[in-house]
Amino acid sequence: MPRNPDRRRLLADAGLRVLAESGARGLTHRAVDTEAGVPAGTASNYFRSRDALLGALGERIMERFAPDAAVVAGLATRPPGRELFVDYLRYIVERTTREPDLTRALIELRLEAARRPGLGDILGGTLRQGYQDDVAFHATTGLPGGAFEIALLHYALDGLLLDMLGASIGADTDPDRVVTAFVDRLIPWTTA
């Protein structure tokens, strides 16, 4: 099985473009080959099944949403408190809304996983790893809240992103005010 990570990323990025342009029905191994400009059969060599292909797209989305190391280093110099916590979340919203197609694709893949157990295994592994990384990172920040609060924030932000990037309930809330409210209210700040 070929193991060139650059080529794997190139194929996954091509797959994400096909998905955005042609939807799930247009996403085939052959279409990925064409989009990536590689010989026919290449995508099939890297992703042996449709589940593997879809799972690789989910993994690549998470990779592309990874924070910039310089930004994280900058945030890490600041004193732990509400404002810092809000800025971490703002940065998540910034990264995910900057590439709305990717965020929508990730939600669609999560739903599709309910119907495709093979994809569910792969994508579930990727998402679990992401959550565990978040929990581990959070422990280094000195900010209050633990694994449970990180899960609450995940759920809350996912729903906010769905509303921002799809048909909205029309509550006309300012995303920044919503993120601030989530941090203020979901995190057990000791009133000082």
Add this chain to the structure above:
Amino acid sequence: MPRNPDRRRLLADAGLRVLAESGARGLTHRAVDTEAGVPAGTASNYFRSRDALLGALGERIMERFAPDAAVVAGLATRPPGRELFVDYLRYIVERTTREPDLTRALIELRLEAARRPGLGDILGGTLRQGYQDDVAFHATTGLPGGAFEIALLHYALDGLLLDMLGASIGADTDPDRVVTAFVDRLIPWTTA
């Protein structure tokens, strides 16, 4: 334009079954006719475009998620407080997770609306109405929180449902505990 509400519902329910079984690519006016057992052309008479058809499915999902009047009447007899608020939310989670295909379809329609402005108009109208009804209902309950808090709870619950009904971040949280935390923390309870 035909205006038989029973027939419209029958067609929409057939469309939802087609969507669950065959996905968006299988959903055509003709497939809805076949599934509903009605003459060819019927679905096209009721829903003049693909956007109208998809929009009608969204509307029908919201209708099928409507609470049972007897349950709501029972809840309305109870004193307003955290337990009652949690039970209202539990009842939402109960209705939406009992029909996971419908909940997943509604999220997919919301995402699809970002690519189809015609659907966005129809579905946006349905969702806005639902949110405004929620806000108006909430004002009758004597429970704390207003339009902003109802929006926060909408976002938070939507994200929780995505995690419950699709690939999960694997935080292994108890949904009941999550719902309780959302009510406890997102609603401004005056500590009494």
